[in-house]
Structures are given as structure tokens and as C-alpha cells.
Amino acid sequence: MPSLLNGCARVTVQLPVAITRETVLHVARLARLELSDDEVLRMQESLGKILGYVEQLGELATDGVPETAHVAAERAPLREDVLVPSLDGEAALGEAPRRTDGGFAVPGFLDE
Numbered sequence: 505m506p507s508l509l510n511g512c513a514r515v516t517v518q519l520p521v522a523i524t525r526e527t528v529l530h531v532a533r534l535a536r537l538e539l540s541d542d543e544v545l546r547m548q549e550s551l552g553k554i555l556g557y558v559e560q561l562g563e564l565a566t567d568g569v570p571e572t573a574h575v576a577a578e579r580a581p582l583r584e585d586v587l588v589p590s591l592d593g594e595a596a597l598g599e600a601p602r603r604t605d606g607g608f609a610v611p612g613f614l615d616e
Contacts, residue, residue, distance in 0.1 A: 523551040
């Protein structure tokens with residue numbers, strides 16, 4: 505049974521054996537996706553293959569392999585900061601459909 509890290513604790517999870525049509529439809533609803541019957545079938549097959557791969561990974565001998573919280577590098581390589589000329593305000597706003605106070609006017613979304 506595979507184990508996943510949750511902070512510093514080890515949590516054991518039981519992976520489902522197969523992905524059902526209902527599971528695909530549930531995930532699609534959560535993601536607000538409308539899937540055709542063909543797409544549901546393709547997703548069911550694809551997700552089933554992914555779970556099969558995860559189950560194979562769970563069979564690997566990992567004794568002596570240190571656990572990691574993430575696989576990303578500790579620090580991302582950054583380019584040197586270099587001052588370069590930028591667009592003047594008028595050029596930047598030249599194609600804006602709406603402007604306000606020298607900036608872009610966008611629809612509000614916090615008051616919805």
C-alpha cells in the first residue's frame with residue numbers, strides 16, 4: 505500500500521482499483537467540465553492507466569531512500585536583474601479597450 509507524506513507524518517492511502525464512469529463525471533463536475541460520452545470513456549481509460557502506474561510505483565523497493573517533501577530545487581536559478589527601458593504609459597495603454605486614471609480599467613470581481 506503506497507504512502508504519501510503529509511508534513512512530517514506518513515499517511516497510508518488505499519488506491520482505488522478502477523476508475524468508474526461515475527468517478528469521472530464527479531471529477532468533471534468539480535472541474536466544471538462538460539464531457540461527451542466519448543470523452544468520459546477516454547478519461548476513464550486514461551485515469552485507470554495512471555492509477556496502474558501509481559500502483560507500480562508503490563511496488564518499488566524504497567528502503568534506504570530518504571523521503572522528500574518536494575522534488576523541486578531549493579532555489580530556482582534567477583537571471584541577473586538588469587534595468588532596461590520599458591514602454592511609456594501612453595504606448596502601454598494604446599490598445600486598452602478601457603482606461604481609468606492612467607491605467608487599465610477592468611471589471612470588478614470582488615463585489616460579486
